[in-house]
Amino acid sequence: MATRPDRGRVEIGTDECKGCLLCTAVCPVHVLVRTKTLNKQGYFPVEYTGSGCTGCGFCFYACPEPGAITVFRLEKSA
């Protein structure tokens, strides 16, 4: 049996992120991390590690930028 897919997924707009790290502080599963590459604004943006997101949405509300974070949730299969 294959591993169960993650309940959520998060996308971060690299150039919209200001690197405040509030999302990393509120993420209960610690799947958001700061990168070591400056974005075009001159900040070190946050990125998703790629697995483990629960789709809780804490990061979305903690992020002050209107469009920097998008949270997805797994569609329940029939």
Place this chain on the structure above:
Amino acid sequence: MSSAPVYKPFLQRADSFYDTFQRKSGNKEVTHYCPGCGHGELHKMMAEAIDDLDIRDRTVLISPVGCSVFAYYYFDVGNVQAAHGRAPAVGTGVQRSRPHSIVISYQGDGDLAAIGLNEILQAANRGEKMVVFFVNNAIYGMTGGQMAPTTLPGMRTTTTPLGRDPRLAGNPMRMCELVAQLEAPIFVARGSLASPKEMKRTRKLVRKAMEMQVEGKGFCFVEVLSACPTGWGMTPVDAQQWIEDKLTPHFPLEIFVDKTDQERLEYVTPESPPREKLHEVLGIEADTKTMPAANPDPAHANPRIKVAGFGGQGVLLLGLGLAQCGMMEGRKVAWLPSYGPEMRGGTAHCHVNISEDEIGSPLVSRPTVLVAMNQPSMEKFEGELVPGALLLLNDSMVPGQPSRDDVDVVRVRATEMAEDLGNVRAANMVMLGAFAGYTGALNLETCLASLDTLIKRTALIDLNRKAITAGFEAGRKARG
């Protein structure tokens, strides 16, 4: 066989935000706020509520002065940016002229609790139908971190480098508590952006206040404790902790007022009395006597008159008389007295417009006629006259010469003539008559008939009739 997992967007950029932010400089994809600023978080909660309630087309956001001054770059709703602290007053105007609109007043603590303290309390007390989102970060953010009314005791700011000393600067103002003790507000609550738990609660407060606006219920006030990492000199993550540790104990997170069951607020439009009854309401005579119109010299068809003299010379009554006569002859008139300390024995003056057309401003800044009852009045106002204007002087009290040589100077010995008639106080009516006689702008009969309205004591009417008649003759003679 299992197919690949499908993910659907759950939380994403709200439609109520513009796609790109057309601000003057900087990255058009992001807000101008510093990293970790609470404004953005609250903006998102508001935008989400506007989206969900489907009220984007009728929402009017009043931006303050402060970091959130540029909210109009972000929210795709109706936007007005108000002067410092005046957002609730502007919101009142928007709401009353467009009652269907959802008015949001967005303000910070410097804006709302300092310069705008009066506006917020008055709007709250009137129960204006609007929601106020009050962002409290205990500091003046935009101007560089000065002490605000909400700054905590001991808190260091650029203007309290040793920490706020309550003995010098008072204690932080708790705005929710202040607003909550008024009768009218229907929802007063304080939330915080310190943690996911508090954000969730604050999001509910925002939503509830917005829903109450949709239901048209009344004044809502939601305070939000928010981080200013730059002003506080902390990292955004530390700043959030600081909200919890330091701000929250001073500003309890409570719902202070919740009148959910409040009836929908209906506006009371004052009933205007029918026009024909206005005179009864105002306690004035119903019928202004109508007199045939004079046939003035074209130069004086629409005079803009300034009347000046010392207090007690009847300057204001003379102005009223001119306006009364103009009105009786069917023209538009305006009379504007000048009040002030000068009324007490100094120079008094008034502005009179008599016009065939609608009068825009009652103010006479470039007179076509100056009636000067004494020397200082002439000196003070002759400079304002338009070239070719009439300078009507009370010769008895203007010994000097005017400095203007491009105006029409007419002298009438008004005080002496009035004295000869029995009372120097009738000098003003001599000048009224002289104006009419010289310019032809008013008929003598009108001037005499106006006395019934102007003079309360009937015993004085005869004297004033004589004064007007004498002045009229003098004016006509001066005309030649």
